[in-house]
Amino acid sequence: MPANGKPRVAVFKLASCDGCQLQMLNLEDELLDLAGQMEICYFLEARSQVLDGPYDVALVEGSVTTEHDLERVRDIRRKSQTLVTLGACANTGGIQALRNMQDVDEYTRAIYANPAYIHALAQSTPIAAHVTVDFAINGCPISREQLLEVLTSLLIGRSPQLPAHSVCVECKRKGTVCVLVSKGIACLGPVTHAGCGAVCPGFGRGCFACYGPMESANADSLCQGLAARGVPRPEILRLLNGFTGWAEEFRSAAERLERATT
Amino acid sequence: MVGSATPRVSATVVLSKPALQRVLDNLGNSGFQLIGPTVRDGTLVLAGIGNISELPVGWALEQKPGSSRLLRINSTDYFGCTVGPHSWKRYLFPPQTDLLTAHRNGKGWVFEPSPDDAPPFAFIGVRSCDLHAIAIQDDVFVNGNIRDPHYAHRRERAFIMATNCNTAASTCFCTSMKTGPRVHSGFDLALTELPECFVIEIGSEAGSDVLAGVDWQPASAFDLGRVSQLIQRTERQIQRQLTTSDLPKLLYDTIDHPHWDVIAMRCLSCANCTLVCPTCFCSTVEDHSDLTGSDTKRTRVWDSCFILDFSHLHGGNSRPTIKSRFRQWMTHKLGAWIDQFGRSGCVGCGRCIAWCPMGIDITEELSTLRSLGAR
Amino acid sequence: MSTTVLLDRAATADPMLPYMATVRAIRPEAYGISTFSLEYDDASVPLGFAPGQFNMICLPGFGEVAISICSDPNSPKIMEHTIRYAGSVTRAIGRLRVGDSVGMRGPYGTPWPMQLAEGKDLMIVSGGIGLAPLRPVILEALHRRSSFGRVLVLYGGRTPQDLLYTDEFEKWQNGGIEMYVSVDRADETWKGQVGVIPMAFYRTRLDHRNTLVFSCGPEIMMRFVIYEAMARRIPKEAIYVSMERNMKCAIGFCGHCQLGPVFICKNGPIFRFSQVESFFGREEF
Ligand code: SF4
Ligand code: SF4
Ligand code: SF4
DSSP, X not given: OOSSSOOEEEEEEOBSOSHHHHHHHTOHHHHHHHHHHSEXXXXXXXXXXXXXXXXXXXXXXXXXXXXXXXXXXXXXXXXXXXXXXXXXXHHHOOGGGGGGGSOHHHHHHHHOSXXXXXXXXXXXXXXGGTSOOSEEEOBTTBOHHHHHHHHHHHHHTSOOOOOOXXXXXXXXXXXXXXXXXXXOOOOOGGGXXXXXXXXXXXXXXXXXXXXXXXXXXXXXXXXXXXXXXXXXXXXXXHHHTSTTTTSHHHHHHHHHHHHOOO | OOTTOOOOTTOEEEEETTHXXXXXXXXXXXXXXXXXXXXXXXXXXXXXXXXXXXXXXXXXXXXXXXXXXXXEOSOOOSSOOOOOSOOTHHHHSOSEEEEEEEEEETTEEEEEEOOOOOOOEEEEEEOHHHHHHHHHHHHHHTSSSSOOHHHHHHHHHOEEEEEOOSOOOTTOOHHHHTOOSSOOSSOSEEEEXXXXXXXXXXXXXXXXXXXXXXXXXXXXXXXXXXXXXXXXHHHHHOOOOOOOTTTTHHHHHTTTOTHHHHHHHXXXXXXXXXXXXXXXXXEEEEEEEOTTSSEEEEEEEEOOTTSGGGGEETTEESOOSHHHHHHHHHHIIIIIHHHHHSSOSOOOOOHHHHTOTTOOOHHXXXXXXXXXXXX | OOOOOOOOGGGSSOTTOOEEEEEXXXXXXXXXXXXXXXXXXXXXXXXXXXXXXXXXXXXXXXXXXXXXXXXXXXXOSEEEEEEEOOSHHHHHHHTOOTTOEEEEEEEESBOOOHHHHTTSEEEEEEEGGGGGGGHHHHHHXXXXXXXXXXXXXXXXXXXGGGOSSGXXXXXXXXXXXXXXXXXXXXXXXXXXXXXXXXXXXXXXXXXXXXXXXXXXXXXXXHHHHHHHHHHTTOOGGGEEEEOOOOOSSSSSSSOTTEETTEEHHHHOBEEEHHHHGGGTTOTTO
């Protein structure tokens, strides 16, 4: 943070749905305080005023899907002291990375009347594939609490606490009953990065990994475990190929599972 | 023997089943919050209860490695379910404890201990394994040179109504760990549930006091005989075993054993085993401050040796692999614990076996290590 | 004479509650390393520590860290702590100025066995910032120089700039302490020895029946120190090491600092080598 004056913060969006930025607007109670503590230089979702860089903190939502995105993210990196990525798209390529395993040209021809106007890269990729990321907030969308934790810690100058352990830890701390063990519902929580507060298991559903892989995710083993419980292979693949399916840990596990003969 | 008089400490009395409600009422009226087993979200949890009908009457828990299912059974037992994913540590050493607050005043700070406004708890239906688990956590938090005031505050005020087990799950192995199924000490009241009545041993003055106004009979030799028979029957149900005679040495001798790699292929490092374990006590400390950094809350939260950050060291991590974390857990639980506290860290409750998503079984892994021999 | 004062923290109501302390002085030692002199604000806080013990220092919002006390145990009112800016908390401490406040509680842990060293030769071997917890030993030995036989300090750093307390070396030497200082990589300013610290063993003769070794530094260095000492027939019971692990409470509750059967915070940080031998340097243990 700058020694004098308020930190200059900018919020950018690449290929994404705006959901993560909305979480920032959802920080209603804290937003006024936040606005008092920092200078919001660029946040089109909230205001039209645009101030040029350099920025102390850039928050970037969305994945890189076009040449233009790529140029922008490089430009943002050059202008920003700290770059924080927001959400599944920015961190793993997002749901749009599902197309990475398909032929994009074929898609565009099938969908758009004038495919010549579509300048999409062959793959939707995470920001960290192109520039250095200082902190990543996971989720689809991100959680307000984690966003607040990152902003607070950047303001007071410490590293944010964004635990990379499993979602199971959140279930257990909350006292949520494990849906996998008690009901046999397929759950990716044991290989998924914490942060959501175990929302889905709390509603009796399995986790579908919108926070991406945890540290040391052992997705191969979980797949085998789910298969041994009788979860059909297409179902496991569908789970893995979700919001963060392009993350290396999940993608490679899915590939191995597809190749495996049962 | 009815009504006003209360039984003396160490006496054993007989109560009709509905009379238990009166005991719970007495506890509630004395300011205790009653915590007991109850069915919620399709499984057995520990939660606030007020009425004996909230106990899991007519349910059984079928436990296997990686699986725990509630089954409807034809039974009127209140305490027929073994242990679910929760243990009493949720209440004595809760997942999150507020330690203190720090408020900036001028150039300095004012540190203040955070008050604990939890009411005194009455634990209803504590099984022998869990009673031992509480004693093991006492070793950590209050029996050493330094007492943890947060744990002590809850522990000292807790009322314990223990229960002898009238059934065991396939995951239970208390007989190996010498922690059950019969309750021996450390309770205010100890129940045994017979088909038509409760036989209750009075363990303390407090236990005697809550029988005020309750209809009770002194237990006969015949009643006591039935209690023993019931516990023996439970004991015979317990199939799972864990040999302890060569511990901790076996685990120290097998530190470099290749079998740890085999387990690590399966283990997810999800930490469920440690968080359901009634004796695991590891925690981390977190500071949360407001945007200006002038008000901070310091809390203690459950941690686990399966979490990478747990072993963070400047310039590296001392347990970066799943293998090293699993080895730490099992070597500590079944081995090093004995050196540290003079007894095993495992009470044989079987929770880690049932609630591991992969069904990894500590008893089986230990016997595999043993049979493969020291390396 | 300093006695081994192990304060009874059990007497205080809440052992996790820090006391306020003020930064009295900051002395830069090396790149990213400074020594902070801290004094409790409240004069009623019981004072006294033994060489090798540590304090928990905190900045609210950042957290707590365990830092060994590196000053003279005979003047416990102002305690010095040599801190490397390595994590969130220590970096924040690095931004403090004289007069600023921190939270502090302690002292904790086992001390170096000074009594056992009396009448014996004392060999102090350390590397880098590992000299910090041994400085109280040296200062104590200077106070009571005649209570000990030879006192040797073998100290090494990566470069001359990484060495701590260099301006005190002359005083130590004049006080009757044999100094063997070396660096892994010399530069043009360096007049001393070059080479890893265990090599210093080859420059002096030891009386293996009458020598105690105290060592603190990177585990890899200590492993060689132990090897060299034992090769000179110094029994492992006469070798003491200081161990490091992440700690959250310093009082045996948090579980973080376990190494096999020991808790570094309450059974250590100073161990007789024979106590930890089976787990020492075990990969990922
Ligand atoms: S419900 Fe899912 S996330 Fe929660 S403990 Fe079970 S497996 Fe883990
Ligand atoms: S043993 Fe089971 S519950 Fe424990 S960390 Fe491994 S997979 Fe998770
Ligand atoms: S290690 Fe497993 S069986 Fe033993 S006490 Fe803990 S949860 Fe129960």
